[in-house]
Amino acid sequence: MSARDNKLPIPVRRALVKLGEDIRDARRRRRIQVKVMAERASITRSTLHRVEKGDSGVSLGIYASVLFVLGMLDRLVDIADVAHDQLGLSLEAEALPKRIRHSAPRVVGQRGGQRLA
Numbered sequence: 001m002s003a004r005d006n007k008l009p010i011p012v013r014r015a016l017v018k019l020g021e022d023i024r025d026a027r028r029r030r031r032i033q034v035k036v037m038a039e040r041a042s043i044t045r046s047t048l049h050r051v052e053k054g055d056s057g058v059s060l061g062i063y064a065s066v067l068f069v070l071g072m073l074d075r076l077v078d079i080a081d082v083a084h085d086q087l088g089l090s091l092e093a094e095a096l097p098k099r100i101r102h103s104a105p106r107v108v109g110q111r112g113g114q115r116l117a
Contacts, residue, residue, distance in 0.1 A: 008056055019063070020054030026070050027052075041065040 008016075027037050038048045043062055050058050051066050067073045078084060 013054075013056075016054035016056055018054070020052045023063075023066055023070070024052035026072065030070065032069075037066070037069060040069045 034045050034048055038045045047062060051063060064076055067076050
């Protein structure tokens with residue numbers, strides 16, 4: 001674990017470690033060797049090892065490349081999709097106005113609240 005990992009909230013560290021373990025398991029289920037996986041993702045073997053450990057210093061782009069090689073990129077695309085944001089959708093629904101008032105149509109040429117004939 002790097003020094004920067006110590007600054008992360010514990011749930012974030014756990015999520016990254018789980019992601020790394022899941023990536024490693026997916027690679028192994030597909031019987032892809034570390035060397036081959038690294039080549040396909042255009043990264044070094046040591047970077048792949050860091051990914052599989054859930055290192056927070058590895059860029060999101062590298063995680064995305066690894067997921068692409070595994071055929072799992074579609075999951076990354078949907079992480080923050082509005083359709084999966086239940087809290088955001090609930091908050092948005094609460095902020096909707098209770099009533100919508102019908103206002104009188106404005107007449108072209110109207111100034112300062114007075115209608116021109």
